[in-house]
Structure formats: structure tokens, C-alpha cells
Amino acid sequence: MQADELRAIQAPLKQLYRDNPAAALIPARAEGSLDPNDIAISVDGWAGKVVAGLHKAGGGSGKEACSADMLLEAVVGCAGVTLRAVATAMGVTIRGGKVIAEGIWDARGTLAIDRNAPVGLTEITLRFDVDCDADAAKLERMIQTTERYCVVLQSLKNPPKVSVAIGA
Numbered sequence: 001m002q003a004d005e006l007r008a009i010q011a012p013l014k015q016l017y018r019d020n021p022a023a024a025l026i027p028a029r030a031e032g033s034l035d036p037n038d039i040a041i042s043v044d045g046w047a048g049k050v051v052a053g054l055h056k057a058g059g060g061s062g063k064e065a066c067s068a069d070m071l072l073e074a075v076v077g078c079a080g081v082t083l084r085a086v087a088t089a090m091g092v093t094i095r096g097g098k099v100i101a102e103g104i105w106d107a108r109g110t111l112a113i114d115r116n117a118p119v120g121l122t123e124i125t126l127r128f129d130v131d132c133d134a135d136a137a138k139l140e141r142m143i144q145t146t147e148r149y150c151v152v153l154q155s156l157k158n159p160p161k162v163s164v165a166i167g168a
Contacts (some may be wrong), residue, residue: 006088040064057107068121072101079126080151086145087132097130124156 017024032052039060040053044057046058053064080099087094103124109117147153
């Protein structure tokens with residue numbers, strides 16, 4: 001896709017959201033079905049069902065997806081798509097590359113071994129290895145813009161209000 005094509009597609013959306021800010025509030029949803037016979041959940045995803053289970057460090061078999069890995073995959077997906085859109089808008093040709101997310105979590109917290117140990121990812125590093133025709137300064141602007149507009153990355157950096165409920 002070329003920059004002019006992207007602008008043509010996005011122009012009416014941008015105008016709609018300027019004219020009607022409520023139209024820009026896009027609902028997002030995920031759902032999974034609990035496995036009655038295993039410590040697992042089948043999550044409905046775009047490419048089909050993904051079974052998430054305990055990580056090997058928490059006693060799992062390692063055959064099911066790890067939820068922390070799924071979170072990192074969401075960051076990579078969002079950052080990659082955002083980077084491609086930013087590059088397109090800036091007229092930069094991307095020949096290839098990778099977006100890599102790495103994180104650390106402490107199994108002691110998850111397994112309730114140490115109440116002072118954190119539960120969840122405590123460090124995430126997002127790395128871009130991009131083969132493109134941009135010079136270093138332009139590539140840096142592309143990455144900064146990607147960071148600014150990546151929904152998942154910004155959701156992690158500026159956590160949303162989260163509530164928990166029982167029942168439908």
C-alpha cells in the first residue's frame with residue numbers, strides 16, 4: 001500500500017472521528033472457554049482457538065500457550081502493524097525485519113512462594129530490527145511514532161482502569 005492510498009482510506013474515518021468523537025470509541029473484546037478437565041482455557045482468536053495453560057515454570061506441560069507470551073505477541077503484532085502504517089505514511093520502504101518483545105516474570109510470585117515477589121511481567125523490552133531505506137534519524141522518528149500510536153504498547157505503558165466482575 002502507498003501513502004496516498006492509506007491517507008485516502010483513513011481520511012473519511014479521521015473526519016468522522018473529528019465530527020463525532022463518540023464514534024472513535026471502539027470496543028474490544030476477548031473470550032475464552034474454560035477446560036473442565038485441565039488447567040487451561042481455549043481463547044477465541046483471529047486465527048482460531050488458542051489453548052492457554054500453565055507455563056512449565058508454573059507446573060504446566062509447555063504444550064499450551066503461555067499467557068505472558070500471548071501478551072508479548074500482542075505487543076509485537078500491534079507494534080509491527082503500527083510501524084508499517086507509519087513507514088507507509090512517511091514514504092519509507094520496508095524490505096523486511098523483525099519486531100521482538102522480551103519480558104521477565106518471577107515464578108515465585110505466581111506460585112505464591114514469596115508474597116513480596118511480583119506477579120506478572122516486570123520488564124518488557126521491545127526491539128525493532130528494520131531493513132528499510134530510511135536513514136538513522138528517520139528510522140528513529142518512525143520508531144518514536146510507532147511507540148506513540150501502538151495501542152497495546154500504550155496500554156501497557158499507561159495502564160487502563162481495570163475492573164473484575166463475577167457473572168455475565
